[in-house]
Amino acid sequence: MSTAPVPDIEFRGVAKRYGAVTAVSGIDLAVPPAAFVALLGPSGCGKTTCLRMIGGFEQPSEGQVLIRGKDMAGTPPYRRPVNMVFQQYALFPHLDAGDNVSYGLRQLRPRLSAREISLKAGEALAMVQLAGYGRRKIHELSGGQQQRVALARALVNKPAVLLLDEPLAALDKKLRTDMQIELQNLQRELGITFVLVTHDQEEALSMSDFVCVMNRGSIVQVGQPSEIYHEPADLFVADFVGKTNLLAGKVERRSGELVEVMLADGSVISARSRNGVASGEAVSVSLRPEALRLGASEQGTFQGIVRNRIFLGSTAEYAIEVPALGTLLATADHQLSQDLFKPGEPVAIGFAPGAPLAFSGVKENGEKQRETKNVEIVS
Structure with a gap:
């Protein structure tokens, strides 16, 4: 009898509070090995706080954060099998590209030889298509090249998990698209778990194997990109992920999964509903x-x-x-x-046919929340 693999990352009842403010509320999440996961949501939804708790830059107020089955409570960032690529790259301007990449190697104990450090740094730069750029100063590199140096520095120690905090936000559209493809290819080649934080729906849908949609500190829906887009769990996800038309109406009658909805112009359309709307209820109909x-x-x-x-x-x-x-x-x-x-x-x-989706409630300020807990991503 086979057993399920130990998740690379696991949240068990995790909450994070800053005084009276709750940033993350009761999250349960299991991420399988070698997954590319995007944490997607509006500003202030708690996605970066979750990333920082994985990295050890924040400690949960409640619950446990585990990496490969080990509770990380009290473990500092430099002791975790995790590396992070920051939005602004955080490169050392006084060091060249090679020294930036090898910085972490020089902190290891027992110490590595200078030859081994140089070899590993060169391999990491080649991995991100920057072979021969080791002696370049940071100011001599383009934005995309700096992003690759930051990526090489994060990967040189071969972490179990790579955290990406909106690393493509500063790039122009064409370069951002190119880097999305490179990150996907790199993740598949390395076979390690990538966790991407972004508020860019297109980026999350195009890059990741699984998308975790967050709102107001809670998980709203987890699924493959196509599921998130075509079968949103609620009105918030339907409105936030991609573009949609939302039409206010009232349910006239229900038959199984289908409901007949009267719209404001008096027309009646048939829509699918998965969240139990009742006859007479006010709803929003989503049409992509x-x-x-x-x-x-x-x-x-x-x-x-x-x-x-x-x-x-x-x-x-x-x-x-x-x-x-x-x-x-x-x-x-x-x-x-x-x-x-x-x-x-x-x-x-x-x-x-089948395109209209009906959700409880009428859109207000683009937000509607439904908590989903005990979520496990199945690879």
Whole structure:
């Protein structure tokens, strides 16, 4: 009988308070070996506090943080099998790239020989495609190269877990995309657990194996990126992760997972609901922009007027004003310029079957919270 592997990281009833302020509240989480996990959420949700508790820069007020089955209570950062890449890289400006990478090696006891330190630092720089850059001064490197030096310094000691605190935030869009791919490839090659903290939904969905969505100090949902996007657990996740249209309505009747919802314009649409909404309940219906179907005829669920169009190459985004429902965002593919709808043009709007999702409550300030505890990521 096989036994489950020991999680690389485990939170057991972890809470963190700063005086009267609760930053993290009762989190249970198990991260399997060699996973790439993103902690995603708005500013102040507790994701960075969780990262700092893994790294040993903060101690939990309650509960346990375990790394590979060992309770880390009282263990300082330099004694943990963990390294961290900070948002601002925290490189030593007076040292060259090679000395920055080898700094941690020189602190090891028993001491390594100078030759061994130089060899390991060179291997780490080659790992991040900076072979031959060891003698470069930090100010001589681009932002992307500095980010790689910070990454090499964190990996040179071969930690069990690598913590990434929004490491790509300072990079331009193209370089950020390139580094996302490099980080994914590096994580697979090394086979160690990466934990990424970010408020960038696209970054979390594109890079990680699993996404842990947080809000107000609690875990809201954990799952694979496709699950988080297509099957959000509640209104907060639906609104926060990616783009969506939220339509307020009232449940007319329910049949199993399906509910009939009357919207503000009097139309009734069928939507899926997984959180037990009842007849007569106020709900928000989520419709992703790419699920909307646009047509020039009047055969659609809604009728609207195109107010804005953003050309994105093979796709275009439209802001469409619909009477009584407000402005809907739609994303549509096109092949020819004549396929594009023009601002001021009337359009009919339909949607893919099963696309509408109904959630309890009406969106207020973009937030709605549901706590989820005892979460285990299954690899």
